[in-house]
Amino acid sequence: MARPVLDIRGFRVGIEGREIVKGLDLTVRGGEVHAIMGPNGTGKSTFASALMGHPAYEVLSGTVTLDGRDVLEMAVDERARAGLFLAMQYPAEISGVSNANFLRTALNARREENDPVPVLKFHKELKEKMAGLSIDPTFAERYVNEGFSGGEKKRNEILQMAVLQPRIAILDEIDSGLDIDAVKVVAQGVNDMLSENFGVLIITHYQRILNYIHPTNVHVMMQGRIVRSSGPELAEQLEARGYDWLRQELGIEEPLPQEA
Amino acid sequence: MSKPEITGVEEYQYGFHDKDISVFNTGKGLRREVVEEISRMKGEPDWMREFRLRSLEIFQQKPMPNWGGSLKSLNFDDITYYVRPSDQKGRTWEDVPSEIKDTFEKLGIPEAERKFVAGVSAQYDSEVVYHNLRKDLEDMGIVFLDTDSALREYPDLFREYFGTIVPPEDNKFAALNSAVWSGGSFIYVPKGVEAKVPLQAYFRINASQMGQFERTLIIVDEEAMVHYVEGCTAPIYSESSLHSAVVEIVVKKGGRCRYTTIQNWAPNVFNLVTKRAVAHERATMEWIDGNIGSQLTMKYPSVYMVGEGAHAHVLSIAVAGKGQHQDAGAKAMHLAPNTTSTIISKSISRAGGRTTYRGLVHFGENVKGSKAKVNCDTLIFDDGSKADTIPVNEVLDNRVTMEHEATVSKVSDEQLFYLKSRGLTEEEATRMIVMGFIEPFTKELPMEYAVEMNRLIKLEMVGSVG
Numbered sequence: 001m002a003r004p005v006l007d008i009r010g011f012r013v014g015i016e017g018r019e020i021v022k023g024l025d026l027t028v029r030g031g032e033v034h035a036i037m038g039p040n041g042t043g044k045s046t047f048a049s050a051l052m053g054h055p056a057y058e059v060l061s062g063t064v065t066l067d068g069r070d071v072l073e074m075a076v077d078e079r080a081r082a083g084l085f086l087a088m089q090y091p092a093e094i095s096g097v098s099n100a101n102f103l104r105t106a107l108n109a110r111r112e113e114n115d116p117v118p119v120l121k122f123h124k125e126l127k128e129k130m131a132g133l134s135i136d137p138t139f140a141e142r143y144v145n146e147g148f149s150g151g152e153k154k155r156n157e158i159l160q161m162a163v164l165q166p167r168i169a170i171l172d173e174i175d176s177g178l179d180i181d182a183v184k185v186v187a188q189g190v191n192d193m194l195s196e197n198f199g200v201l202i203i204t205h206y207q208r209i210l211n212y213i214h215p216t217n218v219h220v221m222m223q224g225r226i227v228r229s230s231g232p233e234l235a236e237q238l239e240a241r242g243y244d245w246l247r248q249e250l251g252i253e254e255p256l257p258q259e260a
Numbered sequence: 261m262s263k264p265e266i267t268g269v270e271e272y273q274y275g276f277h278d279k280d281i282s283v284f285n286t287g288k289g290l291r292r293e294v295v296e297e298i299s300r301m302k303g304e305p306d307w308m309r310e311f312r313l314r315s316l317e318i319f320q321q322k323p324m325p326n327w328g329g330s331l332k333s334l335n336f337d338d339i340t341y342y343v344r345p346s347d348q349k350g351r352t353w354e355d356v357p358s359e360i361k362d363t364f365e366k367l368g369i370p371e372a373e374r375k376f377v378a379g380v381s382a383q384y385d386s387e388v389v390y391h392n393l394r395k396d397l398e399d400m401g402i403v404f405l406d407t408d409s410a411l412r413e414y415p416d417l418f419r420e421y422f423g424t425i426v427p428p429e430d431n432k433f434a435a436l437n438s439a440v441w442s443g444g445s446f447i448y449v450p451k452g453v454e455a456k457v458p459l460q461a462y463f464r465i466n467a468s469q470m471g472q473f474e475r476t477l478i479i480v481d482e483e484a485m486v487h488y489v490e491g492c493t494a495p496i497y498s499e500s501s502l503h504s505a506v507v508e509i510v511v512k513k514g515g516r517c518r519y520t521t522i523q524n525w526a527p528n529v530f531n532l533v534t535k536r537a538v539a540h541e542r543a544t545m546e547w548i549d550g551n552i553g554s555q556l557t558m559k560y561p562s563v564y565m566v567g568e569g570a571h572a573h574v575l576s577i578a579v580a581g582k583g584q585h586q587d588a589g590a591k592a593m594h595l596a597p598n599t600t601s602t603i604i605s606k607s608i609s610r611a612g613g614r615t616t617y618r619g620l621v622h623f624g625e626n627v628k629g630s631k632a633k634v635n636c637d638t639l640i641f642d643d644g645s646k647a648d649t650i651p652v653n654e655v656l657d658n659r660v661t662m663e664h665e666a667t668v669s670k671v672s673d674e675q676l677f678y679l680k681s682r683g684l685t686e687e688e689a690t691r692m693i694v695m696g697f698i699e700p701f702t703k704e705l706p707m708e709y710a711v712e713m714n715r716l717i718k719l720e721m722v723g724s725v726g
Contacts, residue, residue, distance in 0.1 A: 052681050055673060080683035092678035096696030102682075105692060109683040143696070160682060 003030035003196050004067055004083060004167035011062035013043070013050040019060065020046040022224035028168055028199045035202045035210055035235060038221035039243050044203045045089060047221070048172040052086040053079055066168065081110055083167030087157035087174050094144035099156065100126060102144050103163050110164070129162045133189050150177040158189040165193075170201045175209035187212030207239035222252055272553070273719060274367065275526055277495030278359045278466055282385065284344040288469070289337045292316065295439050298342050302408055302442075307419070315428035315438030322432040328618070329556040329585040334530050339471040339502055341440045343385040349406070350390045360384050360466075367493065369462050376708050377489070378457035379404045383474055384464050386442040397455055402486075403448040404459050407475050410446030417448060422477055425508035425564075426536050433532045437473045437506040444474030444505065447486060449515075454485040458520075458706060463503075465494035465529070471502040478508070480515040480543075487518040489709065493553070494526040500555065502530045509537035511545050513567065518546040522709060524716060525553035527584060533559045541567030541596075548704050549576040551586050552716055560618060562591035565599035565630075572601040577701045579720055580613030580645070589618035589650075594660070598629040605634075606698055610641035617649045621662065628659040636666040639697050691718055 006028040013021035020043040028034050038044055050057040051064065053076040064071040066082050074082060094102065103126065108116045123140075130139060133155055145153050154174055161169050171190070175183050190200060190213050202213065210218075210232070218234040219226045220243070227250055228234065238246070247253075284301070286294045295316050299309040324331055350356040353370050364370060364382050373380040379393035381404070388406035397404070403414065411418050428438035445461045465472050480486055494501055503525060511517045517537065525531050531554040537545040547561035563572030578586035592601035607615035621632045638647040649666050671693050679689035694717060695702075702710045 052677075054677055075686075076677060076680040077683055077685050077689075080681055086681050088678065088681075092672070092675045094675060094679070094693060094696050096699030097692055102679075102692070105688065106679075106682040106684060109685070109688065164682065 002067070004199055005029050005065075006084070006168045006199065006201075007063075007065045008051075009063045011047070011050075011064060012060040013046055014058050014060050015046065015056060020224055021050065023062070024224075024226055026219070026226065028201050030167070030199045031194070031196045032217060033194070033200045033202065033213060033215045034217045034219065035204060035215040036219045036221050036226070037204060037207070037235065037238060040205065042221045043224040044221050045172055048086060048170045048201075048203050051170060052076060052084065077109070080166075085161055085164060085166030085169040087154075087161060087169065087171045089173040089176065091145050091153050091157055093146045095146050097144050098141050099144055100140040103160060106160070106164060126163065129159060132192065133159055133162070134185050135159060151179070151182045154178060154186060155182070158186050162189055162193065167197065168199045168201070170203065172203045173205065174202070175204055175206060183209055184212055207235045210235045220246060222247070222250075227252070272496060272526055274493035274524065275496035276366075277468075277497070278363055280467060281357060281359050282343050282345050282467060283347055285340050285467070286342040288340050290316075290339070290341055290440070294341055298440060298442065301344070304411065305415070308411065311423065311428075312439050315435050318428045319432060319435035319439055322435060325432060325558075328558045328587045328616075331530070331556070333500060334502065338469050338499065340467060340469060341471050341473070342442060343467045343470055344387055345384045345466070346387065346389055349388060351392050353390060356382075356390050360389055363464060363466070364390070364462065367462065367464070367491075372460060372708065376457070376706065377460040378455060379459040381406055381445050381461040382464070383443045383461065383472075385467050385470055385472065388443045393459075394457075397457075400453050400455075401450040402453060402455055403446065405446045407444040407446045407477060408442065410477070414446075414448070417479070418446070418477070421479060421508065421510055423508075425510065425538055426506050426534050431534060433504045434506055434534045437475060437504050437534070440471070441473045441475035441506065443472075444476040445478070445488070446476070447478040447488060449480045449484040449486045451481040452483045453481075455487065458487040458489045461488070461490045463490065463492040465501050465503065465525075468495075468497040469499045469501060471504065474505045476505065476507040478510070478517060478519070480509070480511045480517045482512045483514040484512075485516040487520070489520040489522075489706070491522045491524070493524050494529050496526045496528060498528075500528045500530055501526075503533070503554075504530075505533045505535075507533070507535040509545065511537060511539045511543040513541045514543060515540075516544045516546075518548065519561075520548040520705065520709070522550045522713060522716075523553055523557065527553060527555055527581075529554045531557040531559065533557075535559065535561040536564065537562065538564045538566055539570035539572060542569040543567060544571045544573070546573040547576070547590070548701070549574065549588070550701065550713060551576070551578045551588055552720060554586075555583065556585045556587065558587045560589045560591050560620075562593065563601065564593045564595060565601070566595050568596045568598055570596060570599045572599075574601075574603045574605075575701055575704055576605050577698050578605075578607040578615045579717065580607070580609050580615045581720060582611040582613060585614045585616070587616040587618060589616075589620075591620040591622070592632055593622045593624070594627045594630040594632065595624045597627055599627060600630065601632045603632075603634045604700060605636045606639075606701055607637075607647055608639045608641070608694060608697065609645035609647045612642075612644040614646040615648070617651070619650070620652045620654070622654040623657050623660045623662075625656045627657045630657075631661040633663045634665070637697070638666075638668045639694065640668065640670050
């Protein structure tokens with residue numbers, strides 16, 4: 001299969017009449033790791049959710065294509081089956097549904113109805129992937145995210161990504177609330193998947209996770225726009241100096257944060 | 261009288277009916293002669309005929325209940341109270357008339373019997389047409405008969421308990437059943453005997469505007485155990501049918517009884533059932549009650565805990581779709597010290613359907629150390645659907661513990677978005693949330709029933725989205 005390409009042009013997103021993402025251009029290809037950094041309240045998470053098609057957000061204008069196909073025309077589940085994946089900042093809890101059952105259903109949603117994934121094969125692979133992420137085997141039979149700690153939820157997102165094998169993954173604040181060991185585990189899970197057939201967009205507030213997942217491209221988002229794009233050295237600059245120097249350099253007056 | 265609306269037809273898969281091959285019926289309406297005729301045909305002893313006639317009087321005197329669901333479209337004059345489908349009862353399926361046998365084949369009953377139950381009773385309209393109990397259970401002294409045969413074969417045991425737990429005076433529909441009852445199951449499990457495999461009964465209404473009034477009596481002797489499972493379906497006609505059963509259960513000292521129902525009546529059946537158990541010292545009674553079908557169900561399985569340390573467990577789900585009202589619940593009567601009860605009710609309302617949880621927890625005098633826990637969870641799909649919770653607590657002794665929790669939830673957008681973002685369609689996502697919601701129920705069912713239950717819910721959920 002050809003190398004995946006997610007292409008975003010002039011993307012504007014609003015919620016309840018308020019424009020949050022104000023024209024954003026970005027291309028993510030297989031084999032690339034893009035990091036979008038920025039202070040709180042600049043529209044990073046809105047951007048991620050809108051890409052996946054969250055019903056609360058309204059796309060005002062712009063185009064998004066995955067491998068040349070119009071993503072904005074697709075329903076949420078079609079986007080997922082086309083190869084887009086969003087690791088969420090606050091994953092929902094589904095009571096009464098085991099992780100294993102959920103993942104198997106999600107895998108089968110990508111296959112022909114008369115060709116479901118063989119149950120034993122599925123459980124064997126799930127077990128291996130859980131071991132790779134230092135996840136306790138009992139995890140498979142626990143209800144989806146119910147009673148999970150913050151770290152367990154994040155690891156569960158990465159496990160789902162590993163099982164579902166998307167073409168482009170968006171990781172929204174995957175590092176928030178994790179201790180350093182958990183960050184390493186999560187980063188390892190992402191690194192294990194990196195190839196020409198897989199591209200990643202990491203949305204983060206902190207530079208820390210980028211010590212373990214090395215980005216090819218770093219972007220800074222402020223006030224709903226990407227204001228600077230560069231190589232990995234930009235992340236180190238931000239870590240050392242914060243965002244203020246960049247604001248001053250760009251002449252941006254940052255209002256008080258309103259939205260995460 | 262107005263014709264009831266036929267609803268949910270497109271989703272109900274058991275709505276077919278066979279041609280009428282019945283050999284006898286009492287005609288429409290309920291008169292003294294009808295009751296006498298039923299009793300005469302069955303060759304019953306005088307005491308039973310007298311019991312029926314007395315019950316008829318009680319039925320006629322009692323007013324219609326003015327609470328619960330609407331009974332306006334139920335007209336007692338339009339109902340046929342007794343339909344005899346066949347003159348014989350089979351012990352092998354070959355003995356059953358082929359039309360009737362085909363119906364039960366379609367419903368998967370002979371297959372279930374071959375695979376995972378120890379005894380099967382199949383009732384078609386008013387009579388049990390097939391009955392069989394596995395030899396090894398028979399050898400353990402377990403009695404599993406249709407109720408009419410039990411009256412003939414075990415007259416003393418029968419008379420000792422029959423009508424003592426649910427007397428005809430209890431309510432109008434118990435009185436009706438007592439007057440015209442026919443069929444049902446009779447089970448006796450001797451002291452210390454454990455039936456490790458479930459016994460199953462299947463109730464099928466075939467005739468139009470028919471009333472099915474089975475009567476079930478289960479006696480679990482000291483330290484004995486049984487699990488009884490029943491299923492129900494009916495064809496869809498333009499006129500309503502009535503199902504009004506009475507179930508009486510006695511669980512003696514240290515005994516255990518589990519009674520599982522998967523009720524999937526057609527959406528034009530009135531399902532008005534009285535189910536009650538008496539639990540003696542250390543006895544356990546469990547009602548596992550699934551209500552998916554019917555136009556209106558009014559059913560409140562009860563446990564009277566009369567012996568110290570008795571335990572009651574009621575786990576129910578109710579699914580109400582278009583035009584359906586499930587008015588269901590439970591009664592836990594704590595009448596001895598250190599008795600415990602748990603009631604878990606799960607209800608789903610969708611497409612304008614209505615569910616009501618109606619429950620009573622009663623603590624009598626001198627019941628020190630007793631505990632009750634009630635948990636009602638409701639899932640509402642859309643704004644036109646409705647769910648009510650009506651819990652009543654009566655406490656005559658303060659040395660008890662009572663917990664009550666109720667939650668109402670909607671299928672949340674965040675849950676749907678999450679599941680869809682992993683590739684599930686809206687329908688698959690909704691189904692998964694519903695399956696998860698009822699999982700505490702399905703996990704209590706024997707595996708084969710859990711599979712069937714999930715399949716039914718899937719069918720029920722088709723078209724519930726959008």
